[in-house]
Amino acid sequence: MGAGHAHRLYRHGHSPVHALPPHTKLAATFLFVVVVVSTPREAMWAFAGYGVLLAAVAYHARVPAGFLLRRLLIEVPFVAFAVLMPFVAEGERVHVLGLSLSVNGLWGAWNVLAKGTLGVAASVLLAATTELRELLLGLQRLKLPPLLVQIASFMIRYGDVITDEMRRMRIARESRGFQAKGVRHWGVLAKSAGALFIRSYERGERVHLAMVSRGYAGAMPVIDEVTASGAQWRHALALPCAALVVCLLGWVL
Amino acid sequence: MHVPDGFIDAPTSAVTGVVAAGALAVSLRGARKELDERTAPLAGLVAAFIFAVQMLNFPVAAGTSGHLLGGALAAILVGPYTAVLCVSVVLLMQGVLFADGGLTALGVNITDMAIVTTLVSYAVFRALLAVLPRKRRSVTVASFVAALVSVPAAAVAFTLIYAIGGTTDVSIGKVATAMIGVHVLIGIGEAVITALTVGAVVAVRPDLVHGARGLRQRLQLRVNGALVDAPAPTAPVAARTSRRTLWVTGLVTSLVLAGFVSFYASASPDGLEKVAHDKGIDKEAKEHAAADSPLADYGVKDVSDARLSGGLAGVIGVGVTVVAGSAVFWALRRRRDADASPVNTGV
Numbered sequence: 312m313g314a315g316h317a318h319r320l321y322r323h324g325h326s327p328v329h330a331l332p333p334h335t336k337l338a339a340t341f342l343f344v345v346v347v348v349s350t351p352r353e354a355m356w357a358f359a360g361y362g363v364l365l366a367a368v369a370y371h372a373r374v375p376a377g378f379l380l381r382r383l384l385i386e387v388p389f390v391a392f393a394v395l396m397p398f399v400a401e402g403e404r405v406h407v408l409g410l411s412l413s414v415n416g417l418w419g420a421w422n423v424l425a426k427g428t429l430g431v432a433a434s435v436l437l438a439a440t441t442e443l444r445e446l447l448l449g450l451q452r453l454k455l456p457p458l459l460v461q462i463a464s465f466m467i468r469y470g471d472v473i474t475d476e477m478r479r480m481r482i483a484r485e486s487r488g489f490q491a492k493g494v495r496h497w498g499v500l501a502k503s504a505g506a507l508f509i510r511s512y513e514r515g516e517r518v519h520l521a522m523v524s525r526g527y528a529g530a531m532p533v534i535d536e537v538t539a540s541g542a543q544w545r546h547a548l549a550l551p552c553a554a555l556v557v558c559l560l561g562w563v564l
Numbered sequence: 565m566h567v568p569d570g571f572i573d574a575p576t577s578a579v580t581g582v583v584a585a586g587a588l589a590v591s592l593r594g595a596r597k598e599l600d601e602r603t604a605p606l607a608g609l610v611a612a613f614i615f616a617v618q619m620l621n622f623p624v625a626a627g628t629s630g631h632l633l634g635g636a637l638a639a640i641l642v643g644p645y646t647a648v649l650c651v652s653v654v655l656l657m658q659g660v661l662f663a664d665g666g667l668t669a670l671g672v673n674i675t676d677m678a679i680v681t682t683l684v685s686y687a688v689f690r691a692l693l694a695v696l697p698r699k700r701r702s703v704t705v706a707s708f709v710a711a712l713v714s715v716p717a718a719a720v721a722f723t724l725i726y727a728i729g730g731t732t733d734v735s736i737g738k739v740a741t742a743m744i745g746v747h748v749l750i751g752i753g754e755a756v757i758t759a760l761t762v763g764a765v766v767a768v769r770p771d772l773v774h775g776a777r778g779l780r781q782r783l784q785l786r787v788n789g790a791l792v793d794a795p796a797p798t799a800p801v802a803a804r805t806s807r808r809t810l811w812v813t814g815l816v817t818s819l820v821l822a823g824f825v826s827f828y829a830s831a832s833p834d835g836l837e838k839v840a841h842d843k844g845i846d847k848e849a850k851e852h853a854a855a856d857s858p859l860a861d862y863g864v865k866d867v868s869d870a871r872l873s874g875g876l877a878g879v880i881g882v883g884v885t886v887v888a889g890s891a892v893f894w895a896l897r898r899r900r901d902a903d904a905s906p907v908n909t910g911v
Contacts, residue, residue, distance in 0.1 A: 347569065461604035466654070468608075474616050507616065519605040
């Protein structure tokens with residue numbers, strides 16, 4: 312808990328994008344991704360347009376390109392899958408550099424790569440410009456059930472504590488010469504998981520008692536009510552609206 | 565198995581989103597009963613636990629390693645409703661914060677990894693516990709099988725979703741073989757670790773294992789050299805989950821599946837029918853006695869549109885099954901209630 316209250320993906324700043332209320336940003340991101348997913352894959356230039364839009368947002372948010380690109384690496388497993396697709400898909404085939412590739416597979420790979428990358432980039436931008444607590448408040452403002460928001464907030468707050476617990480157990484294992492090499496070591500890992508569960512559950516019980524003794528009655532008090540003005544909504548929704556124009560052009564042309 | 569954006573088309577994502585929202589609503593009500601008023605802090609910590617456990621990589625074979633999905637583990641440790649909530653929250657946070665799994669694919673991911681794994685594993689677990697002797701070892705065995713089944717079940721669910729709304733045309737057969745093949749392997753690891761974890765918790769704090777609640781020993785007192793059951797505690801031991809919500813959800817889901825999904829289902833004969841036809845087995849087969857019935861061959865007579873007719877037949881079929889099933893269930897329960905003495909019902 313000694314670490315800051317910001318998550319690792321957050322990038323502190325005072326840009327106009329940082330200043331927008333969180334729920335407008337969440338709604339804008341979600342709508343943007345929906346628009347991207349419903350774009351026909353043949354309209355290649357449309358995806359370039361989305362990329363330009365995201366780059367504009369990143370510029371306004373003063374998020375450096377290197378930061379954004381490094382975060383995009385999370386997508387790598389699916390890139391591997393997409394690369395495989397032209398080889399296994401069916402339909403008519405073309406020959407490129409002596410390789411037999413399926414046309415449909417190429418389109419499919421392009422589809423997954425383009426839409427997936429844009430989706431990841433949008434999420435990364437959202438996470439980079441929104442503080443964790445704001446994000447949870449935003450989810451609450453968007454009428455996600457309060458219980459779900461509370462579960463999420465506890466998960467985030469205690470995630471570090473439990474991860475630390477796990478790290479300590481790993482250090483304890485390794486300092487006794489343990490190395491997970493094969494099936495024979497599954498038992499040790501499982502016992503660690505069991506101990507971790509008991510520790511986190513008991514911690515949960517103590518946290519709950521502490522909360523009850525401080526007046527918790529099933530709901531967290533909201534101290535800072537975030538509201539968004541019309542202008543803020545307009546700013547946030549400029550992104551999905553611009554994307555929608557691109558998408559409609561993609562369908563028409 | 566986190567599905568990215570653009571992998572499943574928009575209509576299917578929307579439908580799975582609705583399914584996921586419905587399941588979450590039911591779980592929110594159910595979880596209150598599983599964890600009473602401690603829901604939020606405890607479920608939050610269990611979610612954090614699942615999150616941490618997903619980082620626990622175990623070596624599978626030849627240098628590859630898999631990680632736990634955790635659905636079965638959560639369902640057995642804290643009960644199915646809380647488990648659905650926890651895994652869903654983990655997926656939501658992974659999608660929003662870590663961009664792991666697309667935002668529009670959230671419905672697909674929740675349906676696949678939170679709902680299917682949890683429900684399948686818990687159903688298998690409960691069924692096995694009902695059959696096996698009431699011992700601690702049975703809990704371990706049942707959780708092994710439950711986890712083993714849950715991972716390939718998620719792979720099958722993914723293949724189904726892909727078959728309905730996949731955006732690429734890799735053949736279903738190939739997807740199914742690859743997905744299920746890999747996930748059977750992962751399932752074995754998941755099963756071993758789940759079983760051992762549950763075993764470890766049962767050994768230390770059996771009261772924390774939701775799935776082992778039925779095993780709790782009754783407190784016995786030795787009175788004048790004879791063992792006597794202690795009077796039952798006043799608080800109910802395990803909160804019963806509401807039957808009605810379960811009932812309504814089940815009904816709605818089956819109606820949606822039967823009426824809506826069969827809309828998209830292929831009209832070609834299924835595997836068995838095809839094999840039978842190709843091999844000429846069905847020449848000998850007589851027309852079924854009910855072939856003249858208005859619902860023969862899963863279509864409603866006098867409705868010409870093949871898909872609409874199939875959907876209607878599905879809905880009617882579900883309705884009839886539910887009515888028949890509830891009649892049997894109701895009759896059984898009335899008889900059981902009549903048998904039960906007033907003393908037993910107080911416990």
